[in-house]
Amino acid sequence: MKEILEINNLSKSFEIESGKLLVLDGINMTVKNGEILCIVGPSGCGKSTLLSQIAGFDGPDTGYIKLGKNKISKPGLNRVMVFQDLNQLFPWKTVLENVVFPLKVNKIGNSKHERLEIAQRYLSMVKLEDFYNYYSHKLSGGMKQRVAIARALAINPEILLMDEPFGSLDIQTRTNLQNMLIDIWRKTKVTVIFVTHDIQEAILLSNRIIVMGKSPGNIKKVINNELPRPRNIIDGEFSMLYKEVYNLMEV
Ligand SMILES: Nc1ncnc2c1ncn2[C@@H]1O[C@H](COP(=O)(O)OP(=O)(O)OP(=O)(O)O)[C@@H](O)[C@H]1O
Numbered sequence: 305m306k307e308i309l310e311i312n313n314l315s316k317s318f319e320i321e322s323g324k325l326l327v328l329d330g331i332n333m334t335v336k337n338g339e340i341l342c343i344v345g346p347s348g349c350g351k352s353t354l355l356s357q358i359a360g361f362d363g364p365d366t367g368y369i370k371l372g373k374n375k376i377s378k379p380g381l382n383r384v385m386v387f388q389d390l391n392q393l394f395p396w397k398t399v400l401e402n403v404v405f406p407l408k409v410n411k412i413g414n415s416k417h418e419r420l421e422i423a424q425r426y427l428s429m430v431k432l433e434d435f436y437n438y439y440s441h442k443l444s445g446g447m448k449q450r451v452a453i454a455r456a457l458a459i460n461p462e463i464l465l466m467d468e469p470f471g472s473l474d475i476q477t478r479t480n481l482q483n484m485l486i487d488i489w490r491k492t493k494v495t496v497i498f499v500t501h502d503i504q505e506a507i508l509l510s511n512r513i514i515v516m517g518k519s520p521g522n523i524k525k526v527i528n529n530e531l532p533r534p535r536n537i538i539d540g541e542f543s544m545l546y547k548e549v550y551n552l553m554e555v
Pocket residue numbers: 318319320325327345346347348349350351352353354501
């Protein structure tokens with residue numbers, strides 16, 4: 305797989321009361337076109353900070369991130385983020401309107417009709433075709449996240465950034481959404497960078513796993529995950545990989 309994103313010697317610190325807090329230190333990594341890259345690491349190691357840098361929400365102190373040939377300096381339609389927060393939908397808009405809205409704002413699609421078609425296509429992909437007219441207060445947490453995923457994908461980004469998107473869901477809903485994400489990834493071939501605390505989730509989803517350490521955040525190891533799909537947590541090879549990642553994780 306060709307590399308589409310490159311992070312070169314990236315460091316990031318924040319000003320805090322007691323001075324400067326170095327959060328990311330000398331990060332070097334690449335992302336391959338069409339892969340699911342999972343990033344795991346202990347709380348506070350800088351996973352969300354790293355994702356924000358890739359999204360272009362904030363810039364680095366040193367180093368750079370390149371998507372294709374271009375350095376990332378601001379947010380762009382080629383990178384879209386799905387967050388953990390179950391309240392990331394517009395509560396005054398219906399499910400369908402939530403997906404159509406960013407298309408309209410960003411002038412994607414040539415007509416209202418085309419935008420509706422795009423939105424409906426992605427809402428079918430997340431199996432919400434029967435809920436177009438629902439407002440978010442009537443949706444379960446899993447349904448809200450499915451809308452957020454459809455809304456992100458409808459823009460047709462090169463990279464889907466996901467910051468613990470299933471972290472607030474119960475285990476059964478989480479499993480359903482993990483399987484749904486794999487189906488969608490197969491259909492769309494979108495590149496996914498997926499942050500999670502959960503080692504099992506990382507092994508289920510990923511082509512590669514980046515294990516981060518903390519204080520300051522750094523990359524400890526990049527692991528290829530070549531387990532055949534569908535993956536099963538009770539398989540011996542699954543537990544071997546689990547142990548490898550677990551042993552690298554600082555708590
Ligand atoms: N805007 C900010 N100002 C000051 N400190 C910040 C800011 N954003 C993040 N930090 C600090 O940077 C460190 C890394 O935070 P970050 O949210 O990236 O970690 P994380 O790995 O995503 O953690 P979690 O797994 O709990 O979500 C933490 O110590 C956090 O307090």
